[in-house]
Amino acid sequence: MGDLQNEVEVPRFFICPISLEIMRDPVTLSTGITYDRDSIEKWLFSQKNDFCPVTKQVVVDIDLTPNHTLRRLIQSWCTLNASLGVERFPTPRPSISKTDIIKLLKESKSPHLQMNSLKRLKTIVSENEKNKRLMESVGATDYLTTILNNMFNDTNAMTSSSPAGEVTAADEALSILCHLKLSKTGLKSLFGKTGDFVETLTRVMQRATSYDSRAYAVMLLKSMFEVAEPMQVTSLDPKFFMELTQILKDQVSQKATKATLKLLINVCPWGRNRIKAAEAGVVRVLIDTLLDCTEKRVLEMVMIVLYEVCQCAEGRADLLKHEGGLAVVSKKIFRVSPVASERAVRILYSVAMYSGNARVVQEMLEVGVVEKLLLVLQVDCGSKMKEKAREILKVNSRVWKKSPCVIYDLGT
Structure with missing residues (x-):
């Protein structure tokens, strides 16, 4: 034309x-x-x-x-x-309006109309960005969070009582809420929903029979905590970390794994969250992930989370309890990315400086940690990374220089 x-x-x-x-x-x-x-x-x-x-x-x-x-x-x-040669344009298909969405949202409150209206809303939200913004502007989050709160905060309405594989109203509501890709304001508003919506999503991770719903729950939580206030991050329940750990352990999906790791990266530095994560058993799961996973981005995020958790004594203790903890961490140096290598050296630094008893120092020598630290000093990498490696070697030089495996001058 x-x-x-x-x-x-x-x-x-x-x-x-x-x-x-x-x-x-x-x-x-x-x-x-x-x-x-x-x-x-x-x-x-x-x-x-x-x-x-x-x-x-x-x-x-x-x-x-x-x-x-x-x-x-x-x-x-x-x-x-x-x-x-001018062609006549066909009459366009009617576009979804606010009135249409409001009607469907109201119908979602009716038990006999609920599933059909939610399925229609799910289709609408998947069509384009305009529909997402329209749904948010008419208050769709209020309707959807109410459905989830009613389902997962009512002991008589457990999703686990539904037959395996059956999609429930809560599953549909959560899917829509996640696909809405709420604005920063919309995400912040979720923290103020009745019944503590973070707790509701924690229960979804725990009780939902659908892997998709568990994945949507953690992805929504990730988005929420990217805009959260400090008080909201420091007041997290230990169950929150237990369910995140279980998501990683169950390998719900690649998206869920990445969302969980990103969420842990955001919340672990705050308050006692490192300790809560360690007590939930996340360190063992993270090390097992390092052993099994091959995707660079996942491995990188695992190392970042592991570094955060190892800033507390509980995290370091769990790392040392794992049969391959020290060995796995050191072997990832120069094998994943510069970020992962830097975090690995920092983890080893924390262990050596704050948990480095005689047994640990000897194990670091036996599993090849010392050799990898010496390699760090010899290759082209970040100055801070070299500095950490050099400090670890100097502190333990008296023990390690006696080994016939070490031919480098640890005092330099």
């Missing part, structure tokens, strides 16, 4: 202000300017702009009103100019 504009005189008001093409589906923004639907939706939702391209006003109401009169005029003009 762009080439035809050079051959056919096109009325100026048929042209979209953004794309400069003839509008196929004209819609009017709350600012009063009409655009082609695809162009303005891309501007607002894909490119994440919050203002009208023409007036520069902030767009408060994202509902787009179809301009039926202009569409009919454009279609009539196309018909009149058919002999010049």
